[in-house]
Amino acid sequence: MPDIDLTKEASYFREKISKEKTITLDFGYLTGVVESWWNKNNHQETHILKTQLVNLFLTYLRAEDTFYFDKVGLANGCAAVCIKNVFSLDSPKLALTVHEALADLFHLTDIKYEYEEHKALYLKPFAEKYREWGNGHGDITPHSDDLYENLNVDYLALTVCRDITKTPTAYYFPCDLLCDLNDEEMHELLTMQATFISGKNVSGLKKRVRHVVKFSELYGFNFSLDFRIDSENGERMRATDGGQHVLDKIRAGLPNARCHVSTAETGTFLIVANHKILHARPMLNIDASEAREQAHTSTFNTTPRLLFRSKGPRKHYFPLDETTYTREAH
Ligand SMILES: [Fe+2]
Numbered sequence: 001m002p003d004i005d006l007t008k009e010a011s012y013f014r015e016k017i018s019k020e021k022t023i024t025l026d027f028g029y030l031t032g033v034v035e036s037w038w039n040k041n042n043h044q045e046t047h048i049l050k051t052q053l054v055n056l057f058l059t060y061l062r063a064e065d066t067f068y069f070d071k072v073g074l075a076n077g078c079a080a081v082c083i084k085n086v087f088s089l090d091s092p093k094l095a096l097t098v099h100e101a102l103a104d105l106f107h108l109t110d111i112k113y114e115y116e117e118h119k120a121l122y123l124k125p126f127a128e129k130y131r132e133w134g135n136g137h138g139d140i141t142p143h144s145d146d147l148y149e150n151l152n153v154d155y156l157a158l159t160v161c162r163d164i165t166k167t168p169t170a171y172y173f174p175c176d177l178l179c180d181l182n183d184e185e186m187h188e189l190l191t192m193q194a195t196f197i198s199g200k201n202v203s204g205l206k207k208r209v210r211h212v213v214k215f216s217e218l219y220g221f222n223f224s225l226d227f228r229i230d231s232e233n234g235e236r237m238r239a240t241d242g243g244q245h246v247l248d249k250i251r252a253g254l255p256n257a258r259c260h261v262s263t264a265e266t267g268t269f270l271i272v273a274n275h276k277i278l279h280a281r282p283m284l285n286i287d288a289s290e291a292r293e294q295a296h297t298s299t300f301n302t303t304p305r306l307l308f309r310s311k312g313p314r315k316h317y318f319p320l321d322e323t324t325y326t327r328e329a330h
Pocket residue numbers: 143144145279
């Protein structure tokens with residue numbers, strides 16, 4: 001009977017996605033080591049500093065703190081890692097160096113699109129016109145990044161240099177968004193496709209059709225969900241061929257959905273598996289006229305909120321296996 005299959009399918013799915021977890025680490029025992037290294041070496045080039053810092057982390061981090069470097073996004077790993085107290089000095093150059101070193105250690109390959117200044121997130125001029133934008137001040141609805149791109153963005157990482165507005169990144173597990181779906185709706189979600197469109201950060205309109213849920217043994221269930229609404233182009237995600245009512249039902253539950261927050265403290269590094277967690281931002285704790293003022297005058301050293309960001313595919317390492325090379329390959 002199909003009903004029984006649907007029930008089994010839905011309960012397997014629910015059980016698997018309810019096991020997704022976030023790891024929080026505290027590098028507080030290394031803050032002093034990082035900062036004394038920084039004070040001696042900060043005159044050097046950024047790429048040299050990054051290499052030195054990667055080595056410092058590999059030398060001084062405890063085994064339990066390096067364990068998750070290659071586990072983010074795996075079926076038996078974790079969906080996100082939040083690391084606190086990597087540093088406490090408010091220095092954009094230190095924050096960027098730490099960010100790049102940790103992004104490397106987590107095997108994140110950062111991708112720069114020519115149409116997007118993606119690295120630094122802070123209040124920029126015209127922020128008040130584009131509220132729902134990383135460089136604006138408005139709240140940002142739960143989404144995964146860059147679903148309209150051809151490339152798959154496996155990871156998103158953010159490092160807090162400064163945030164006097166105390167606005168942490170919020171993140172949502174799909175199991176907390178899908179808990180009100182019945183078995184039939186779960187089945188629709190598991191089989192449906194949606195069209196994803198680009199927003200303010202891209203000039204022109206980019207589109208991609210994807211399955212909303214994908215499964216693989218290695219990575220488990222991966223999701224493509226984006227509930228943002230673009231002021232010009234409308235919903236960033238539309239069902240391609242049926243299933244829109246399921247997306248609408250999830251959207252209706254968003255205001256009351258359980259979510260988690262990172263910390264807004266200087267020295268926090270957060271990496272999320274882009275297809276296992278949706279991220280969001282509450283409205284910045286700063287009033288509109290202040291935001292406007294700051295956007296026109298702020299620099300890296302004065303902006304009230306400065307985060308560094310990387311996003312892109314996971315770096316793959318291939319084993320050296322001679323049996324896969326043929327004689328013809330000489
Ligand atoms: Fe985002």
